[in-house]
Amino acid sequence: MSKIIEINSLTYHYPLEGGGVIKALDNLSLKIAEGEYLALIGPNGSGKSTLARHLNALLLPSEGEILVEGLLTSREEYRWEIRRHVGMVFQNPDNQIVATTVEEDVAFGLENLAVPPEIIRRRVAEALEMVGLTSFSHHAPHLLSGGQKQRLAIAGIFAMQPRCLVLDEPTAMLDPRGRREVLETLKRLNRTEGITVVHITHFMEETLEADRIVVMDKGRLVHEGQPTDIFGGDIDLESLGLEMPAIPRVVKILRAGGLEIPAGVLDVNQLVNFLC
């Protein structure tokens, strides 16, 4: 599979007030494949958000390089091309909505790209359909629920027809229902539209269906693998301050108690099938 993003020994220093720097990312290399669903986890301050902001040139590497579809993010002339291909959804649903109605907000990115009005209207309708907000198109954004606001943010990016979507803890401020709505939208985006998804999250449950999980700590990539590898019990996530998802945790306890459970049991159904 072809690579959409290639990160080669990326290091990033945050300048501190009054001189000095903090190393937020430390010699990190990662390749992201086209069409992949990648989950990115790690404790607070591990550099997840900093990494995310490098993926569409909001931050530029101190050392090393990032290629998005072969384009260097550090080159000024590629910046807007890169931002068009790699869309970004942030944590706070309120602070990324610009316009006073739902449809105007979806149109915002397209207006910035100077797309002709007829095409904007068509793509806005498609994007709202995709996230299931068509009936809200004339609503004021502040009347939407948290989950709807995040889906609106996703629609705004989707309308720009990106190749890759980076989400920085998009569900952190949502209730369980909003979280489910957003996750379903992401899955659909990835499976049916073939858009690469990079999903940063605190919630381990949200990573179970990812193609690959990357674990970060102190600016470094510490583990990488499929959910069955990461949550298989061999990796000590607790020492990183991360919590195992419920089912793998149960499996681990059962194994410690002497029960032989094969690898790859991640959800309730699998566990029930095995036990009963």
Added chain:
Amino acid sequence: MSMQSITLGHYIPGNSLLHQLDPRVKLISLFILIVALFLIKTFNGFFFYIFFIGALFISSRLPWKYFFRGLKPVLFIVLFTLILHFLFTKGGEVYWRLGALTVEEMGVFMGTFMTLRLILLVVTTLLITLTTSPVAFADGIEHLLRPLRPLGVPGYEIAMMMTIALRFIPTLMEESDKIRKAQMARGADFETGNIFRRARNMIPLLVPLFVSAFRRADDLAVAMEARCYRGGEQRTKMRELKAHFLDYVGIFTVSGICLAIFFTGI
């Protein structure tokens, strides 16, 4: 205060003729009408003007109470003007005398005249603002400022600022409500004391509100950049403003009225 009850500006939604007109046409008409008001020299002129505005008002089907409500803030200035003219503008027949104070013919004439002019100024402006949504207003202003772009007038940016302000007013209202309650739970008092004390008691509300507003602004700037915003230069619009037949009729009528007032000298 319930959050849904806040009306932005004064806009009253509807679908009357005035509601449907292009915001550019309404802004230009407002300007022409204000000029016309200052050209009027006789009471006949005012009658003519009131007839026109009255017809528009009735066709717009706006509730009367909004006009009285809109006039309330300027009531003081209107009364002040009236009294000043009555007492200090001299000339003509003396109507009334008390010691050194006199009310004379010219004073009564000028007082009534100026008062009428002020009231009509406010009423005309209200008629436009009540029938134009704030977003349409921002759009209209952006378009009208376009020719001034070479002179360095940032029309797009002004319109973008207005839109973002409109977008965040309800969000910040909600937030200030939340902070208020949080501070009240900690014993803050927003309701008692004289005006100075109350103003000082607002500090625990305003400081967190400002801090949060700056944080939001920062987040929003990053989000806008991530969505390829780079100033207004080559942006397109999902909804382009388009003037229709009625818009041209409107602008001709208003210009006609202004010219008629100017040339007939009423």
